[in-house]
Amino acid sequence: MKNTAAVEFVNISKVFESRYAIKHLNLTLPKEKITTIVGPSGCGKSTALKMINKLIVPDEGNIFIDGQDIGLMDSVNLRRNIGYVIQQIGLFPLMTIEENISIVPRLKGAKKEDIKDRVTELLNLIGLDPEQYRYRYPSEISGGQQQRIGVARALCADPTIILMDEPFSALDPISRVQLQDELISLQKKLKKTIIFVTHDMDEALKISDQMVLLKDGELVQSSHPIDLLRQPKNEFVREFIGDRYFQDSFIQHMYSMHDYEGAKR
Amino acid sequence: MNWIEILTKTLEHIYLSFIPLLFACLIAIPLGIFLANHESLSNKFIGLVSAIQTIPSLALLGFMVPFFGIGTLPAMIALTLYSIFPVLQNTYTGIRDVDESLIEIGYGMGMTRKQILWMVQIPMGRNVIMAGVRMAAVHTLGIATIATYIGAGGLGDLIVRGIGMIDPVIIASGAVPTALLAIIVNRLLISLEYKLTPKRLRIIQKNNKKSGGFK
Numbered sequence: 041m042k043n044t045a046a047v048e049f050v051n052i053s054k055v056f057e058s059r060y061a062i063k064h065l066n067l068t069l070p071k072e073k074i075t076t077i078v079g080p081s082g083c084g085k086s087t088a089l090k091m092i093n094k095l096i097v098p099d100e101g102n103i104f105i106d107g108q109d110i111g112l113m114d115s116v117n118l119r120r121n122i123g124y125v126i127q128q129i130g131l132f133p134l135m136t137i138e139e140n141i142s143i144v145p146r147l148k149g150a151k152k153e154d155i156k157d158r159v160t161e162l163l164n165l166i167g168l169d170p171e172q173y174r175y176r177y178p179s180e181i182s183g184g185q186q187q188r189i190g191v192a193r194a195l196c197a198d199p200t201i202i203l204m205d206e207p208f209s210a211l212d213p214i215s216r217v218q219l220q221d222e223l224i225s226l227q228k229k230l231k232k233t234i235i236f237v238t239h240d241m242d243e244a245l246k247i248s249d250q251m252v253l254l255k256d257g258e259l260v261q262s263s264h265p266i267d268l269l270r271q272p273k274n275e276f277v278r279e280f281i282g283d284r285y286f287q288d289s290f291i292q293h294m295y296s297m298h299d300y301e302g303a304k305r
Numbered sequence: 306m307n308w309i310e311i312l313t314k315t316l317e318h319i320y321l322s323f324i325p326l327l328f329a330c331l332i333a334i335p336l337g338i339f340l341a342n343h344e345s346l347s348n349k350f351i352g353l354v355s356a357i358q359t360i361p362s363l364a365l366l367g368f369m370v371p372f373f374g375i376g377t378l379p380a381m382i383a384l385t386l387y388s389i390f391p392v393l394q395n396t397y398t399g400i401r402d403v404d405e406s407l408i409e410i411g412y413g414m415g416m417t418r419k420q421i422l423w424m425v426q427i428p429m430g431r432n433v434i435m436a437g438v439r440m441a442a443v444h445t446l447g448i449a450t451i452a453t454y455i456g457a458g459g460l461g462d463l464i465v466r467g468i469g470m471i472d473p474v475i476i477a478s479g480a481v482p483t484a485l486l487a488i489i490v491n492r493l494l495i496s497l498e499y500k501l502t503p504k505r506l507r508i509i510q511k512n513n514k515k516s517g518g519f520k
Contacts, residue, residue: 090413093413095409095412095413116415116416116417117415118415119412119413119414119415120414120415121415124410124413124414126409126410126413127406128404128406128410130406130407130409130410132407132424132425132429133429134428134429134506136505143414143416143424144414144415147414147415147416147420175505176505177505177506177509179509179513193414203413
């Protein structure tokens with residue numbers, strides 16, 4: 041059988057100030073899907089995400105990417121091959137849009153010509169006119185555009201995995217919904233493995249192929265969002281997601297949004 | 306008024322101030338960067354260096370005499386010690402104040418420590434560092450006039466002579482060039498900073514200032 045796991049957590053624990061941030065976590069995240077990680081504040085969702093690119097190193101356990109133990113990999117190299125998008129957007133204010141997008145290829149020492157072409161391609165992909173935007177600075181564009189640039193930057197070196205840490209939570213509701221739609225279509229087109237931390241339930245239920253719910257650093261449930269709504273593992277799941285989402289009408293709406301049968305195949 | 310002498314003293318003064326400033330930068334900028342990345346050491350160290358700043362400048366120059374004698378060299382050592390603090394303080398602040406999320410995303414994208422420093426921290430802290438250098442330059446030019454008391458030369462010679470002769474013209478012939486030097490050096494450093502900023506970014510920053518916003 042083909043290995044369909046992109047990232048595996050095996051018995052991962054992390055202690056911060058004598059408290060478990062992550063406790064014996066075993067988790068499999070599928071390839072070429074959008075997986076969201078949700079949970080109450082302090083449940084360890086960001087910690088789990090940052091372990092994948094080794095910004096945080098677990099005290100115990102192993103993480104495998106494509107079957108390879110990342111504990112044995114060089115962290116700089118690993119990170120250059122994983123896209124990363126954060127809530128604060130994190131565009132460098134003194135670099136142009138082009139320089140921002142092309143950071144990772146430049147770190148890897150790519151050729152100038154290739155970089156220029158790649159930036160053109162990516163700006164087209166996210167729907168911004170390359171000639172108009174290339175030489176602008178981040179402070180000249182709107183928050184929504186900035187975060188599109190953030191996504192383009194994560195895609196630039198063509199990584200297979202992209203980590204997104206509450207990337208849309210600081211945006212206004214309209215841009216947020218737009219960017220969610222764009223992310224879904226981008227993922228369908230590019231087939232990336234996207235691991236997405238959020239505290240917005242509408243967002244998680246909409247974009248996920250798999251939802252991972254954590255509580256106090258422990259796994260509560262990991263399943264397709266529709267399964268999560270149809271078969272919540274316990275009362276906490278219901279309480280945390282919110283009762284209104286468990287109504288039949290919403291579940292019907294979920295079926296219309298997701299290719300549920302396709303996801304099972 | 307002896308123009309040739311004023312000119313000679315001015316050149317001496319430039320030399321007397323510029324070399325300490327250069328050394329202060331060479332010491333304080335790398336040190337400031339190091340301290341900004343090693344928080345635990347920074348408080349003690351910056352406290353210690355700021356203590357030098359509290360010694361009256363005349364006394365600091367005086368302290369040099371028993372150790373290094375009189376003349377230009379001891380004056381330059383004292384002026385260097387004096388210039389270190391503003392440059393150190395601003396380098397530390399400039400580097401420390403870089404948005405934490407930019408550092409995180411930098412590491413997250415696979416920058417090495419060195420690349421974080423050269424691609425993120427230094428460019429973003431540069432304005433604040435340069436402000437420290439300007440401050441140090443202006444201070445050093447002023448304090449260098451006192452260095453005449455330990456025989457260092459410079460425009461202070463004219464000022465002290467004028468005081469001795471109770472002749473305001475001679476005092477002014479030392480004081481006015483000192484003030485002009487400070488103004489010119491400050492302007493030069495500002496325009497250097499300006500030249501280092503890409504044109505488009507200058508316009509943006511200017512507009513941001515006008516609208517009162519700072520993004």
